[in-house]
Amino acid sequence: MTEQKLNLEHVFDIRIDFHQRLIFDPMPGGQKAAYTSVKSGTVSGPRLNGKVLDYSGADWPIVRTVIVGAGERHQAPDHTLFKYYAAQ
Numbered sequence: 001m002t003e004q005k006l007n008l009e010h011v012f013d014i015r016i017d018f019h020q021r022l023i024f025d026p027m028p029g030g031q032k033a034a035y036t037s038v039k040s041g042t043v044s045g046p047r048l049n050g051k052v053l054d055y056s057g058a059d060w061p062i063v064r065t066v067i068v069g070a071g072e073r074h075q076a077p078d079h080t081l082f083k084y085y086a087a088q
Helices: none
Strands: 008-026 032-044 050-052 071-076 079-087
Touching: none
Parallel strands: none
Antiparallel strands: 008 032, 008 079, 032 050, 071 079
């Protein structure tokens, strides 16, 4: 079997600034439910640019460790930065 090298190029970053982040008591199995609302954000990069609409959404995630493929995730208390790549 021949190994092929995958070349990736940076496509865009998404920075999401949070309005409210709440974590609730553990659920059965030890995972925690949470609520995260979006305050604002930006999309910037060589192939996509834009703005996340202010107060445009929220999520009810289950807090657990997740591996995200073909990208990076950097977390801070008040925002998350996602970096996306595409195959060349």
